[in-house]
Amino acid sequence: MLTCFYRTSAGKDYSMRSLITREAGYIWNPWSDGETIFRNESQSGLTMAAMVRRADQDPAVADRVELFLKRVPEELYDYQQDPNAMTNLIDSEEHQALLERLRPTARTTSSNRRSARGTVRAVLRGRRAESEE
Numbered sequence: 480m481l482t483c484f485y486r487t488s489a490g491k492d493y494s495m496r497s498l499i500t501r502e503a504g505y506i507w508n509p510w511s512d513g514e515t516i517f518r519n520e521s522q523s524g525l526t527m528a529a530m531v532r533r534a535d536q537d538p539a540v541a542d543r544v545e546l547f548l549k550r551v552p553e554e555l556y557d558y559q560q561d562p563n564a565m566t567n568l569i570d571s572e573e574h575q576a577l578l579e580r581l582r583p584t585a586r587t588t589s590s591n592r593r594s595a596r597g598t599v600r601a602v603l604r605g606r607r608a609e610s611e612e
Contacts, residue, residue, distance in 0.1 A: 487519040498585040505581035506554040
C-alpha cells in the first residue's frame with residue numbers, strides 16, 4: 480500500500496510517503512531536517528499532552544515524542560519482528576536489500592492512484608519472485 484501525505488488541514492506542508500508491504504514499511508519524510516517541528520491538529524488532544532508530560536520521566540516516551548515532532552528523513556520497519564514500528568532499521572546492514580527494493584518506489588511513484596497502484600504491484604511481484612527462487 481502506498482500512502483501520500485502532503486499538508487495538514489491548516490495548510491502546513493509536510494510531504495511524506497509510505498510504502499507498506501506485509502512484512503515491512505518504508506517512510507520517506509523529505510521535509511525532515513532535524514529542526515523543523517511537525518505540527519498538526521492531533522497534537523492538541525489529550526494523548527499528546529499526556530505523552531509530553533510523561534516524557535520528563537521516561538526516556539523511551541521522550542524519544543517517541545521527539546520522533547513524532549521531528550521525524551527523520553527515512554524510516555524502515557520490519558512489521559514481522561516489530562509490529563509497533565519501534566525500531567528504525569534504516570541503517571541496518573541486514574535490511575539494505577529490503578530498503579533498496581522499497582525506497583525507489585516510495586520516492587518516485589506518482590500520486591496518481593492508477594499509476595501508483597501499478598508500481599506497487601510491480602514491487603510486490605518482485606518480492607514474490609525473490610521468495611520463489
